[in-house]
Amino acid sequence: MELTERKKKILRAVVERYIQTAEPIGSKALQELTGLNVSSATIRNELADLTELGYLEQPHTSAGRIPSPKGYRLYVNELMEEQRLSLEETKQINDALHLKMRELDKVIDQAGRMVSQLTNYPAFALAGNARRPTIKRFDLILVDSASFIAVVMTDGNLVKNKLFRLPTDLSEPQLQLLTTLLNTAFVGKTLDQLTPELMRVAEHAAGSSYGLISLVVSFAMEVLDSMENSAVYTAGTSHILDHPEYQDVGKAQKLMAYLSEEQTIAQSLALPALNDDGAKILIGPENVAEELKDSSVVLASYDIGDGMKGVIGVVGPTRMDYAKVAAKLSYVADGLSKLFGTPELPPASPAQEKEE
Amino acid sequence: MELTERKKKILRAVVERYIQTAEPIGSKALQELTGLNVSSATIRNELADLTELGYLEQPHTSAGRIPSPKGYRLYVNELMEEQRLSLEETKQINDALHLKMRELDKVIDQAGRMVSQLTNYPAFALAGNARRPTIKRFDLILVDSASFIAVVMTDGNLVKNKLFRLPTDLSEPQLQLLTTLLNTAFVGKTLDQLTPELMRVAEHAAGSSYGLISLVVSFAMEVLDSMENSAVYTAGTSHILDHPEYQDVGKAQKLMAYLSEEQTIAQSLALPALNDDGAKILIGPENVAEELKDSSVVLASYDIGDGMKGVIGVVGPTRMDYAKVAAKLSYVADGLSKLFGTPELPPASPAQEKEE
DNA sequence: ACTTAGCACTCAAACTACCTGAGTGCTAAA
DNA sequence: TTTAGCACTCAGGTAGTTTGAGTGCTAAGT
16 A cells, blocks of 8 residues: 655655654654645644554654654655765775775775764675685795795685795705695695595605695685685774664663674675675664664675675664665775776886976 | 781772772771771771872762772782683683684784683784884796786785786796896885885886886885784774773763774874883873773783784773783783794694594 | 771762653544 | 644653761770
8 A cells, every 4th residue: 555645755754854863753843844734733643644554653652753664664665865975975985995905805894994984883894705715826935945935826816825934944846846736736625625635645745745735735724714704894883872872881782792793794694685786774673683673784795706795784773874874885885896896007108207 | 108008908908899899888898808807987097098198089978989090000019919810711812822824913803802802891902013114025926927926025024915917918037027126126125215216216127017016016015004004903892881980871982982093092002012011001090092091001012023013902991900901911912922933833744643 | 096886977879749841632623 | 634722641851858878077995
């Protein structure tokens, strides 16, 4: 059953006002706010209907109305206007995104912080793998006779390294041999396949080189492991306290505690959203997690190629400004997708400028 | 002027009780608590003296006493007993420290989290350089004709890498040449010296290779930059809300906001403590930062060799359990120092076991 | 010179009663 | 269907009261 235009207008006004003030709104205020040329009594009747239908709630008999989760849902689905970001805002986002290192986890972390700062809500960000990562290649670099650097590259073109120092000496040819061995035996294997393979190799390998192999392979395992269980970065949890719905320290505490359980966030919130495109909004009781039953979550996923996807999300009171948050979140998510799509700067012609 | 033994005993009881309960304590309760065989009236007289001397405070005329910052200071300096960690606790710390990747920033982050979890206070951790870091060597690894990995090692033996993809082709000899060039021109230079050097090289270098050089060098600059302005990792800020002194949301908010200003923490708190060994305790007004005037900070520094030092710290109410916190913090700091002192596992003899 | 019992005093916190006013629901007329 | 009018509700604020933990002081005891 469709609501009448007037009811929608009123509902929308209630939601938008409540988003701003966090206070129940009454018939008289709505009269002005909606611009409808009807008396407050008429609005009262409409409000009674909307309450009956479950779109609005009354904190107590003699207070104004506030939107119910169902009301927010209708608002988000039908009444909310797409928010366009201002030029400044897009610029700010772009700058922040393009600055600094392009190390995957740093960028993700950074993106989370930025979103939080931009929206004034706590935010989180993570990356996940659609398929199981494998090692694509090994390189060993001799530093001096007692240490070398292992460089490991995954099939997702993520590169990690580690410096190893040894109590014994090591020569370039030895290292060469080792590299070949690693690249023949362990490339293309997933995390689980590495251990058995290592055992198989153990039987053929000579004494001291086995020790080295297992060192490097366990490093590779660490890398794969950290990719499979990718970290969740949270930022701006203190913003929770900005909002009157969490003035009750107990509530704030619960939500904060939840936000620091990174595992839970990843599995129950983010992963389900990995494959949905665009922004996804979860309002109050629509959330599975008990701790989020009276908060809302806005999620956006991004695609960084090579089978890796990520999710970035914002948590706030049900009263949060969905339009703005969704717009900003989507923009950042798009930005991330593009960022990881573009190649490095081309080898340019020699620089001519010589300013200070 | 020295306090009498009895006064000290009473002061100590007040501090220790207040640390537990966060409530003012009166003469009668102290009578039992101290085990002194005197009447409450006598204790009242002593309390009056201690208050006069500035070691105790009265929230209001008819409440018990609480320790003043000066009281805490005396307690910390003279009355506090060195806390010994239980076997479980040391084991817990050791396990956490030795597990997982030994990537510098990850470990530091991890250490901060652990301390926070261990003490139930917010914690932070950072590493700082005593001297300016320089690049020690460059290595370039050809991946395929259009991409290569740059591996950069600093004089502190920190190794970082980055994958570059190019729109043009690249050959092994080219890369070799480039490596030599980088290693002759840019090794041993600090961040500031890199740009001028780059310009100088620009004049001699051929067209397309200059583009590549500047790519790699700017990556090296990013690395040096991130080392000089090393990140501050904070963890467990939500623990603030556990303590009754921050039930007032306003206060909690201020402290949290402060804790997220990583720059400020680094400069005003951590750096000054870099060179002090052992645990350092800053009580309430002893803190320089306005935001910390009624909180306390416990700091411990650690040494990870190669001119790098770090600080790890805990923030809490003045009423925090200094003995426990200082003990745990020092233990973790020592652990970190040792962790970075030990070399890698030796290349062992070939494994014999074959259990599942 | 210290210790102690006794007692009047203080004051935050908890409880009560009361008032106010924004906002409602309902009715009866337009 | 809309509107004016009115009785009704109830959270939140204000003011007065009670309670009790804890004090400071005094005067007597060791």
